Amino acid sequence: MPLATRDPDQGQLPFEENRVFRLAGRRVQVTEVFWSYWRLAAERQAIFYRRAAGELGPWTSDPILARHRFTNAYRASDRVSQYLLHHVIYDEERDALDTILRVLLFKIFNRIDTWEHLVDRVGQPAAAGFGTDGYAKALDELLDRGRRVYSAAYIMPSPRRGADRKHRDHLSLVEMLLRTGVLAHLERASSLRSLYERLCEVPSFGPFLAFQYAIDLNYSPHFDFDEMDFVVAGPGAVRGIRKCFADTGGLDAAEVIAAMADTATEFFEMTPTPTPFRDLWGRPLQLIDCQNLFCEVDKYARVAHPEHSLGGPGRIKQVYRVDQRPLTLGYPPKWGLPLSAQAPSCLGAAV
Known part of the structure; x- marks a missing residue:
């Protein structure tokens, strides 16, 4: 039927x-x-x-x-997703920890030119030897030139880790997630929902960003969850549903x-x-x-x-x-x- x-x-x-x-x-x-x-x-x-x-x-x-x-x-098919696939995930073979780090670092800023500037100034991000100072200084350069470092696609709340600039707080957050084993813990997620739930525990991510990041991580070879298994509606989607439906029948x-x-x-x-x-x-x-x-x-x-x-x-x-x-x-x-x-x-x- x-x-x-x-x-x-x-x-x-x-x-x-x-x-x-x-x-x-x-x-x-x-x-x-x-x-x-x-x-x-x-x-x-x-x-x-x-x-x-x-x-x-x-x-x-x-x-x-x-x-x-x-x-x-x-x-x-969107340009940023295509760039993520070709230049962040599949440009060469990497282990799960490096891939998770790279995806989250890219997606927090979600700008191609920000990623390319970081790679140019600091090198390809990897878990071994990762630290905030070099990346923070590279992004300081962009901001001091009047350039943006964050995409306008998402509203990125600050994790408020005590730095004087939001990008430094985010870099500190990524380093903390790496050092405390949270990123390695993500690798052991058993479903798209469980990956999402683990990302929801990260300070400042919230349900919408956590789901978007779960989808991005699931593009990689280290996760293989069905995209039809689970979904989280963001604020824009909820507004769209309200406009499409006078009554959703519950x-x-x-x-x-x-x-x-x-x-x-x-x-x-x-x-x-x-x-x-x-x-x-x-x-x-x-x-x-x-x-x-x-x-x-x-x-x-x-x-x-x-x-x-x-x-x-x-x-x-x-x-x-x-x-x-x-x-x-x-x-x-x-x-x-x-x-x-x-x-x-x-x-x-x-x-």
Whole structure:
């Protein structure tokens, strides 16, 4: 029996009036933002493939997607995730402790230029001999030049370890996690949930960052957890769910995300889109991808459906600017996709 069915009490209505469904066994009521969720996913993935093929723009007729910055439908396809895969995890073979250290150090700042500056000034990060002084001085250089060291993608709270600058507190935190064996303890996680729970115990990480870091660590060869096993909804995803659903039928945020992932094929078939959804070389949308898409439809609805503002932000802050640098693509080898992070391929323009 399909997990998503039209409620029989609703009868046969025109597409835009389809608002009541049985989803994961619950009667739910959706808004027009719900249909934008599926259109956004399909069109953003189409843009990805057009750009990866080297097509010349414009890559979409959707004015909101053309003007504003949105992440890819698949999290692992985003530029920062691709850089993490190629230059932090799979650039050479490393043991688990070194890999965990490198992933967390990269993700705390989440900026490619910050990582490259650290590597240039201090060398490739490794557990042996790791200390805060060299890295702190390197980041001081950037800040003294008026450069940013943190990405704007996440709000990074300070762990408050007594340093005079936040980046020094974070470096001190990483060193503490290494010296006290916390990083080695992460290696022994038995599931994505347990990895997440161990990361939640780290001061200042919190549920959202802990889950994002668990996903990033799980890209590596030292973890092999199914991305369909567990999900945590971030604040943006919760807002997106509230905009998509007038009534979730009692499903909590994680259950809604799971139901969306399970029924994606059915809803893509039901939703008129300019371009049919094309998955990632056979890999369906995972829980983390559906979670991220709720964050993105929260932004999209600020322009497309302002009546669903819910009192939150009323505009999309980031304007899209074309990055002409080609992007090499490659995914965790364990996924079995045709493009591997161990030997990434340059398929076309940036995506």
